[in-house]
Amino acid sequence: MTEAAGQGRRVEKEPGMSRFAVPLALAFVLAFGPPAQAGQAQPGPADINGLKKSAPKVYLDCSSCDLEYIKTEITFVNYVRDRKEAQVHILVTTQATASGGREYTLTFLGQNEFAGVDDVVKFFSNKTDTEDEIRKSLVKSLKLGLAAYAARTPIASRMTVSYAAPPPAKTGKDKWNGWVFSLSGEGFFSGESSMSRSSWGTNFSANRTTESLKIRLGLSGQFNRERYEYGDETIRNRREAYSASGLAVFSLGAHWSAGVSFEAKSSEYENIELGFRAAPAVEFNVFPYAQATRRQLRVLYRLGGGPVRYRQETVYDKTRETLWGQSLSVTLDVKEKWGAVSVSGSGSHYFHDFGKNRLDVFGSIQLNLIKGLNAYLIGGGSRIRDQLSIAKGTASLEEVLLRRRQLETGYNYFAIFGLSYTFGSIFTNVVNPRFGSAGGGGIQIHID
Secondary structure, three states: OEEEEOOOOEEEEOOOOOOOOOOOOOOOOEOOOOOOOOOOOOHHHHHHHHHHHHHEEEEEOOOOOOHHHHHHHHHOOOEEEHHHOOOOEEEEEEEEEOOOOOOEEEEEOOOOOHHHOEEEEEEEEEEOOOOOHHHHHHHHHHHHHHHHHHHHHHHHHHHHEEEEEOOOOOOOOOOOOOEEEEEEEEEEEEOOOOOEEEEEEEEEEEEEEEOEEEEEEEEEEEEEEEEEOOHHHHHHEEEEEEEEEEEEEEEEOOOOOEEEEEEEEEEOOEEEEEEEEEEEEEEEEEEHHOOOOOOOEEEEEEEEEEEEEEEOOOOOOOOOOEEEEEEEEEEEEEEEEEEEEEEEEEEEOOOOOOOOOEEEEEEEEEEEHHHHHHHHEEEEEEEEEEOOOOOOOOOOOOHHOOOOOOOOOOOEEEEEEEEOOOOOOOOOOOOOOOOOOOOOOOOOOOOO
């Protein structure tokens, strides 16, 4: 493992492909070949072009990566835009770490001539890392993983390796004892002569994560103001919401976990003056949690409840009550070379009336169908029978249009879908940043 001085990021290489790896590859940084010695013939452009054509063909499966920067920094491979033409398919997945950073898992999947030659490289970012620091660590990890593939092609003759000794390890007691705190605030303002909108939000979180225990605490507030002028009439709208939440989860092996969660909230829109709910829960993951970045199949059961006080009398003639219920959810997340799938379904009900229940489904599918053809579908919906906080009385037209109060409904749904087809040259090595990456240049902001 190597650690970048002053940045706290570390890179680690998992077992696999050890018979092909360059010795000490865990700490090596690849670069193009050494300068020619005195009296040594310089290779001509034809020689370089020939070597470049023999370099590994790579497909980088990462929607959030800075591909142009990667192409500029790693020039000893050929980048292709069709995964089936690639010799190395690199799948990049991430998950949050205890410190607020992220764990990046780079899975190298050999195919065609490199079929069966697979490997995994990981690196960790801190919450305070800049985008530039993160992309530099990503490039370093990509070089480490690509070393064994490049070493098996003629372009290896133009490459060398170097080793940077890590700085002395720092020892000392963590004065925060693993706790990470975050405080944020945001505001949005827009308007014109006949209307104006503004919203403010603030959030605070305190988290502590170890291998055996995860603790999450949070506070948030949201404030919205709107003004509309219609003739001589001025309509003003205000919505506020506050919430506090907490979660403690204990690890019970590679597949099981148990914990307890709580939530307290106040919402004008939902007609809740103050509501509190606590629920112990247990979860089983069919796949080991260590594989969470690539695949998960989790079953989560919750049982709990608490008191709630309403702002106005509800349609059930309640101003306050104590509610108890249970819920069961199943979630599948898979990311592979052919695409990614995420599907979840959950059901819940209250014990005092089993007819007060809710069913939710959500799914997203991204498929690499055939050469150059990709499709995605995102959708979800709910069957709703548990709206106990609906205020009594008929909502006014203003309240309906401005969404000032929640209305009774039996269901909701949404769907997003799309297709894309790309054809032409399979190689994408050239980087040309003129007029911006997409040809538009600069920053564009559109507000509707």
